[in-house]
Amino acid sequence: MRLNLLAISVSAMLTSTHSFSIGVVNTLKSDLSLSAIKVPEVPFAEGDRSIFDGPDGPIIVAKVNGELYATSAVCPHLGLPMKKGKINPNGPGGAPELTCNFHNSCFNMKTGKCNKWVTGVLGIENKLIGGIMSKAGGDQKDIKAFSVKTEKDGSVFLE
Numbered sequence: 001m002r003l004n005l006l007a008i009s010v011s012a013m014l015t016s017t018h019s020f021s022i023g024v025v026n027t028l029k030s031d032l033s034l035s036a037i038k039v040p041e042v043p044f045a046e047g048d049r050s051i052f053d054g055p056d057g058p059i060i061v062a063k064v065n066g067e068l069y070a071t072s073a074v075c076p077h078l079g080l081p082m083k084k085g086k087i088n089p090n091g092p093g094g095a096p097e098l099t100c101n102f103h104n105s106c107f108n109m110k111t112g113k114c115n116k117w118v119t120g121v122l123g124i125e126n127k128l129i130g131g132i133m134s135k136a137g138g139d140q141k142d143i144k145a146f147s148v149k150t151e152k153d154g155s156v157f158l159e
């Protein structure tokens with residue numbers, strides 16, 4: 001069995017002889033293949049968020065309604081950051097919803113599914129401008145959502 005555990009941590013002691021500031025480390029062996037990302041700074045207060053660089057780009061982790069949610073922090077429309085996007089705690093289906101602060105597209109933070117795709121400038125729908133912008137940003141796309149696992153010691157991993 002081979003298990004790959006990918007961990008990103010800030011100044012974490014990973015073994016008794018190796019210390020890494022930020023890195024990807026194989027730490028376990030088994031037949032099961034599993035990739036996990038360690039969250040370096042966990043948001044503990046309701047409404048707090050932390051942003052860190054994951055293996056495929058920025059990841060936002062937010063505490064909403066007492067639970068931790070994690071998604072890609074990049075909007076798939078034009079690749080702009082959603083680090084400061086508004087989080088609606090009661091989005092469609094009851095899951096929190098992250099809004100792109102550049103053009104107001106909305107994403108379910110539990111599934112990554114796009115709930116609302118806006119092609120207009122600054123989030124304002126306009127057939128003329130929307131037609132031009134839809135060519136620039138392409139078709140509606142979802143974002144990556146991560147499963148959040150909290151260990152007994154309080155460390156948080158994303159899968």
